[in-house]
Amino acid sequence: MLLTKYWSIDLLLGFGGLVLLAYLYMNRRYKYWKKLGVMQPDPTPFIGNYGDCLRMKKSGGEWLQDLYNWGAGLPYIGFYVFDQPFLLVRDPDLVKTILVKDFNYFQDRFVQTSPEDRLGDANLFLIKNPAWKYLRSKITPIYTSGRLKKMFELMIEVADDLDTHMASLPWEGDSITIELKELCAKYTTDLIATTAFGLKVNSLNNPDAEFRRRGRDIFNFTFFRNIEVSSMFFAPHLAKPLKFKFFSPDNSNFLRTAVWDTLNERERSGIKRGDLIDLLLELRKTQTPGPEKELFDFDGDNVVAQAAVFFTAGYETSGTTLSFTLYELAVNKDVQIKARAEILNALKATNGVITYDMVSELAYLDMIVSETLRKYPPLPVLDRVAAQDYKVPNSKLVLKKGTPIYISVFGSHYDPQYFPSPLKYDPERFSAENKKARTSGVYLPFGDGPHACIGLRLGLLQVKLGLIELLQKFEFSPCAETLIPMRLNPKAFITASDGGIFLKVRKISAK
Structure with a gap:
């Protein structure tokens, strides 16, 4: 039945009614946090507080940093992604409680991919409990000190390839302008390929290396890719119906072929390298039928998923950390000079040989890398989800089961309360004395607690080895194309520069 004599007006009224119903539905929960006595920024109809990230004005890390700053002085604030309530935790003690002390309440990450994407769904980073706990216990032995020392011997070969690559560049006299982001990604791709897969892919000296091409494609943050990854982190309920995947079908097939070819060849030859493939x-081979195998079967895509996430997380995070460090050393020449002096003195003591122990003993270099990870944490957001109702200590707030909990790593890393003059690059923040005096729970480049990054020691080793290899022979300076100040890619969920990192590189004598 028509409401008026004119169908066009009826149509308009019907459309307006639908909009009103949609408005009321999407706004029905926007007082959720206020009712619980939790401060919240005013949400925008339909999108909540998600606007800047949704419109790609800011990366997910920068967006949550803004929310962190909005809540200055508060232990936590509430916010909304579309119509879902989230809690952003700011208080360092509560951060430590959630990540460590009360980990049993927050065992899972909120992030989720499509169940059809087994390489994404079953890897150590995304898999849920209880399978995660079992898997973590089985994978952890890969990074013992003994295994790392054996891996280091393989890493030195890649460092030699880096030296060969640098020598082959079209130098103009003793200097050249280089895009360091891609160079560092090639270097860390080769490192992960040899330490995890037992493969010498040599992408440094082979521009067509498929490992590098695939790795570049995985972290190519196009408009759609940004929506896909951001949805996995902030709106995972969309992942299943929209079939959002961590790895594209082409990249999944490449990784399956690479892993199974290597596994089969290793099994046939009997060669032992002490790496992830072994x-x-x-x-x-050793997993027997029973409850553990039913929980997580080490076969098929479950095996490939672990190698896949070690490859992608290992090369990208180390590569970006190395390139950001070189950028900061170029801009802060006094820090670069001091770092080079420490490296050259250490090499003099070892007759020019880079050893595992030497890398571990370079105190100032460690401070430099720590400061880079403060300014540019690879994953600027930590996420958890409440596994059951949880009463927040020293408050009346009870978090309902299923509530997403977020921690802004950017927020605390740039909080002047914990890091005075946070925009300044100052490695002295990480002297033994300053580290001891710092509030616990505010420096989180690798996360904390049982979910802390499993590969952090290998990652640090890769970055430091690259710095030693480069700084002993080359000086880095800004050039016309250098971004000063640094600008981050708003489409990238991980911390990445907006464009390349261009620096002038000059050969220096050993003396």
């Missing part, structure tokens, strides 16, 4: 092969 560990996965051993777990696959």
